[in-house]
Amino acid sequence: MQKYLPFAWAILFSIIFLPHAALAKARSGDDERLIGSCIRKASLGQPWLEKTLWGLRDQEAGWIGAQVRNSNGSHDLGPLQINSWWVPRIAAKVQRTEAQVRNWLRFDACFNAEAARWVFLSALRSTGDYWKAVGVYHSPTLWRQRRYTNAVAQHLRGRFGADVFR
Numbered sequence: 345m346q347k348y349l350p351f352a353w354a355i356l357f358s359i360i361f362l363p364h365a366a367l368a369k370a371r372s373g374d375d376e377r378l379i380g381s382c383i384r385k386a387s388l389g390q391p392w393l394e395k396t397l398w399g400l401r402d403q404e405a406g407w408i409g410a411q412v413r414n415s416n417g418s419h420d421l422g423p424l425q426i427n428s429w430w431v432p433r434i435a436a437k438v439q440r441t442e443a444q445v446r447n448w449l450r451f452d453a454c455f456n457a458e459a460a461r462w463v464f465l466s467a468l469r470s471t472g473d474y475w476k477a478v479g480v481y482h483s484p485t486l487w488r489q490r491r492y493t494n495a496v497a498q499h500l501r502g503r504f505g506a507d508v509f510r
Contacts, residue, residue: 378408378453379408381454382454382458383398385454386460392509395503395509397424397457397461397464399503400424400478401423402496403495404420404423406421406423406425408422408423408453409450410423410425421446421456422451423457424459426459434462460481464478478493478496479492479493
């Protein structure tokens, strides 16, 4: 029993302290200003797209350097939590290695925001529906899409008010 005690303490420490450290990192003022600047640049001067990216960012709540493991073995990367499933597709598009793209998605806030724009706009082109595209950004599963779009809509109303797109 005593030989497992250090292991148990390590698990307890990670459960109690590491999530708080991650949240503190996510709310660093300098990082948040950088992420905001990158979202503005990625929106290409389109107010509706900037608001959308903010809604996605607020829901995802990632941070520079983030690599969050999902139950299916994939990872969500960087501030807008781009799923690692996208890495090969983005790497082919930008003609770089998957390792480079994965690193950029984690540590380059502007690359991450531009990738989020590309993922969202790709979904918008394929679905032809704004809210469906928001859901597809998160998951191919319909019930997950519905839950996600509701959460993003709440974030948009919270940040921009009830008439967010008027």
